[in-house]
Amino acid sequence: MNVALLGQWRDRPSFRFRALQYLPYLETVGHAATIIEFSPHLWGRLRQYSQLAKFDSVFIQQRLLHPFELAWLKRNTRHLVFDVDDAIMRKSDGSPDSRRMSRFRAMCRSANLVICGNQFLADETRVHTSKLEIIPTTIELNRYPSLSSKYESLVNIPNPLLTIGWTGSRATCRYLNEVFPVIAEFPGQVQVKLIADDLSNCDLKLLQDVPYEFIRWSPETEIAAATTFDMGIMPLPDQEFTRGKCGCKALQYMALGIPAICSPVGMNVDLIEPGKTGFLARTAGEWREAFQQLIASPKLRAQVGIAGYRVVSEQFAASTWAPAWLNAVFPTTQSSTPS
Structure with a gap:
């Protein structure tokens, strides 16, 4: 099975710790992954979304999409996983942000599963969807x-x-x-x-x-x-x-x-x-x-x-949490990690 991993850029720590470090485990059980860095331009991103239909699963790390973008992405996605490891629904000073919250709500409701990095994020997410799982940040x-x-x-x-x-x-x-x-x-x-x-x-x-x-x-x-x-x-x-x-x-x-x-x-x-x-x-x-x-x-x-x-x-070792991560990304398969 194939997954598309979408992130801001490859070296961004959250993308590496929340997705890329699981690549060896994913490959060991016979899956394949394609890493996609979001284009800085709208039309570039829309072209990227148009190519997602060929993937069994799409994993998006911490990106709040414009409603039009989200609709375009969703129509080309079989199984959408939205990963959150920051309170991106708020401003960095903690104050409310109606635009961020609206987009966060839409992302949660559109996703087949939301992966949350801690209990606080899970509580914020549960207001909008029951399809969530807590997987902490881990270390390889x-x-x-x-x-x-x-x-x-x-x-x-x-x-x-x-x-x-x-x-x-x-x-x-x-x-x-x-x-x-x-x-x-x-x-x-x-x-x-x-x-x-x-x-x-x-x-x-x-x-x-x-x-x-x-x-x-x-x-x-x-x-x-x-x-x-x-x-x-x-x-x-x-x-x-x-x-x-x-x-x-x-x-x-x-x-x-x-x-x-x-x-x-x-x-x-x-x-x-x-x-x-x-x-x-x-x-x-x-x-x-x-x-x-x-x-x-x-x-x-x-x-x-x-x-x-x-x-x-x-x-908090990556090897400990790899099975949960793989089963979230590929929910119809039974995944295991190498000994």
Whole structure:
């Protein structure tokens, strides 16, 4: 059977984590996939939709279509799967958006199945359709380095300057401004490493005397660059848009055995058991306390990092969720993953 995977662009993290990383599992059970990046032009997209009739299933990752586009796509689609891993029905500040909500409602009602990345998104979707399934964002652990010997060196070789790391985008780097003043309280103890496409929305002056390094994000270097983190952060405001976040940053840190400090928003509260598999910090005082504990104790960093890795390997590995994803995309088949 054949599926068309439609996304904004191939390297977009949500498209890779929510669809493309399942390609090996799909091919192993004898299915085929065609990756289609949305044309930037309306007529180009309409031509793309006209070619979808030959596919058994069409998977759309996080795109709200104009009603005319949706009608054209639907008439050429046998089985439509709509994947959502952000609160795209709202503005990025969490406020309502009638146009987005109208298109989201239409997408949900037109789809044969909506795949939601967390419970919050499922609750938003259930208002419009009962045809939904929760499949969390997952990690393909084969792409990540082994934890062997990493923590032995951490415990036995003191590091005079620990690295607080963050990975994200221009759209989310503004959230760093709430935690930068706290990090600035640890000069001579930490440095900051930021992996992103652009940092223009954050105020690096807030770090004061704490040194920082900017690494331009690319899919080829994102994992290697993050392996040097001693702890990873994911600050978020608590509002209707961010509650739709599916914890991708936290999962990446945890897959590398890096202790994660995250705001208790969205999927983060399901991923992290505070003090054991990571840290949750809402206030400046809670961020400060988490940093103090991890800076002071290499052993704690190792314990929390290893525990976080186990959460990913046991509950959020791509191999664990591949059968559910395949059955959602090809509902008439029984899919299994390689051993």
